[in-house]
Amino acid sequence: MTKNQDRMKSHTMELPRQIVVGEKNINEFGEFLHNLTKPKKISLISGIHVKKILRQRIEKSLKIKKIKFVWHTSKDNQISTLNKIQKDVKRDHSDMIAGIGGGRSVDTAKLISFNLGIPFVSVPTAASHDGVSSPFVSVKSDKPHSIVATAPLGVFVDIDIIKKAPSRLLASGCGDLVANIIAVKDWQLGHQKTGEYYGTYSAELAMMSAMMVIDNSSKYAKNGLDARVIVEALISAGVASCIAGSSRPCSGAEHLFSHALDKIAPGKGLHGEKCGIGSIMIAKLQGQDWKKIIKTLKNVGAPTTAKQIGLTEDQIIDALVIAQDLRPERYTILKEIEMTERKAKSLAKSTKVI
Ligand SMILES: NC(=O)C1=CN([C@@H]2O[C@H](COP(=O)(O)OP(=O)(O)OC[C@H]3O[C@@H](n4cnc5c(N)ncnc54)[C@H](OP(=O)(O)O)[C@@H]3O)[C@@H](O)[C@H]2O)C=CC1
Numbered sequence: 001m002t003k004n005q006d007r008m009k010s011h012t013m014e015l016p017r018q019i020v021v022g023e024k025n026i027n028e029f030g031e032f033l034h035n036l037t038k039p040k041k042i043s044l045i046s047g048i049h050v051k052k053i054l055r056q057r058i059e060k061s062l063k064i065k066k067i068k069f070v071w072h073t074s075k076d077n078q079i080s081t082l083n084k085i086q087k088d089v090k091r092d093h094s095d096m097i098a099g100i101g102g103g104r105s106v107d108t109a110k111l112i113s114f115n116l117g118i119p120f121v122s123v124p125t126a127a128s129h130d131g132v133s134s135p136f137v138s139v140k141s142d143k144p145h146s147i148v149a150t151a152p153l154g155v156f157v158d159i160d161i162i163k164k165a166p167s168r169l170l171a172s173g174c175g176d177l178v179a180n181i182i183a184v185k186d187w188q189l190g191h192q193k194t195g196e197y198y199g200t201y202s203a204e205l206a207m208m209s210a211m212m213v214i215d216n217s218s219k220y221a222k223n224g225l226d227a228r229v230i231v232e233a234l235i236s237a238g239v240a241s242c243i244a245g246s247s248r249p250c251s252g253a254e255h256l257f258s259h260a261l262d263k264i265a266p267g268k269g270l271h272g273e274k275c276g277i278g279s280i281m282i283a284k285l286q287g288q289d290w291k292k293i294i295k296t297l298k299n300v301g302a303p304t305t306a307k308q309i310g311l312t313e314d315q316i317i318d319a320l321v322i323a324q325d326l327r328p329e330r331y332t333i334l335k336e337i338e339m340t341e342r343k344a345k346s347l348a349k350s351t352k353v354i
């Protein structure tokens with residue numbers, strides 16, 4: 001095998017075996033699982049709001065297929081919560097796990113699946129970010145970025161549920177998609193400057209998923225967001241990460257900014273909202289059309305200023321200053337400039353983020 005082929009080999013990861021995106025199809029969840037691996041017992045991980053909405057229909061679909069089930073509640077991102085759920089899931093002796101909900105529940109299922117070596121399926125109930133089909137998990141630790149776990153064996157989406165989720169979550173998903181424009185540009189820069197692997201196909205797939213929002217955003221401003229387009233774009237972005245073997249096509253300096261805010265102002269704003277705001281400022285540093293990013297985010301109802309997500313000027317400035325140090329091995333445009341407080345303030349002001 002040539003050196004390049006070998007490098008390519010090391011850069012790909014498993015992909016979901018089956019992705020179903022339907023409408024009012026939650027009653028077919030049991031059949032989906034039966035066709036996937038014929039599980040005898042499944043551990044269901046969800047939050048309290050989502051469980052209330054879906055419990056009846058999910059249980060009915062499992063009973064029809066004679067799949068036993070145990071529910072587990074994901075209430076926060078704490079490692080202690082995850083460890084407790086993992087201990088309980090282990091006692092289930094199930095042969096499948098499901099993460100049902102937003103990123104928190106899907107991430108919890110993803111990490112427990114990886115730790116216990118039990119396959120999992122992702123059942124996103126909100127199109128809020130691209131972790132739905134990726135192998136990456138955002139764990140709360142001193143390393144504030146995602147780590148590799150395992151991709152879902154299957155992804156099951158009921159668009160009707162996504163549509164009925166709080167609209168803020170769908171807008172947040174758009175922010176995470178727009179971020180790909182910045183991330184790919186940073187990946188190209190890293191490839192030029194350090195010779196790191198650059199996967200054209202996965203980069204173009206990530207760009208395509210971002211353009212699905214950017215090209216349609218004025219239509220969304222008039223007629224509302226198209227949940228199917230956005231969730232399929234997020235799935236494509238997650239698949240792009242799988243193919244790239246890293247979050248590189250979907251995470252550049254704008255994500256470093258978001259992770260910095262996770263440290264500076266935990267709980268303020270959704271992941272995709274912070275990435276969207278970071279995209280505005282980093283686009284300007286990259287010489288990209290940052291005004292077009294503001295227009296897109298406004299069209300989809302995503303925040304474009306610190307104030308809109310309860311952040312102060314100083315928090316934005318501090319996040320820009322520390323961002324690159326959170327992941328020194330990931331080359332981004334922030335490595336090309338010394339981001340002082342003065343420069344950070346001027347950048348945030350000139351893009352109307354503060
Ligand atoms: N793996 C990855 O690549 C990434 C992972 N993440 C992680 O994802 C999490 C953020 O995900 P995000 O989705 O933004 O936030 P959450 O998963 O915290 O979901 C936000 C809230 O929305 C609720 N919700 C979800 N779906 C519905 C619905 N259909 N109807 C009503 N309420 C609903 C949830 O309810 P309930 O409480 O019942 O769950 C929760 O209270 C963080 O933990 C972050 O670390 C972020 C980026 C990337």
Ligand SMILES: O=C(CO)COP(=O)(O)O
Nearest residue numbers: 130145146247250251255
């Ligand atoms: O959020 C992600 C991609 O959208 C994951 O990226 P990170 O690797 O920066 O956590």
Ligand SMILES: [Zn+2]
Nearest residue numbers: 129130176275
């Ligand atoms: Zn993201």
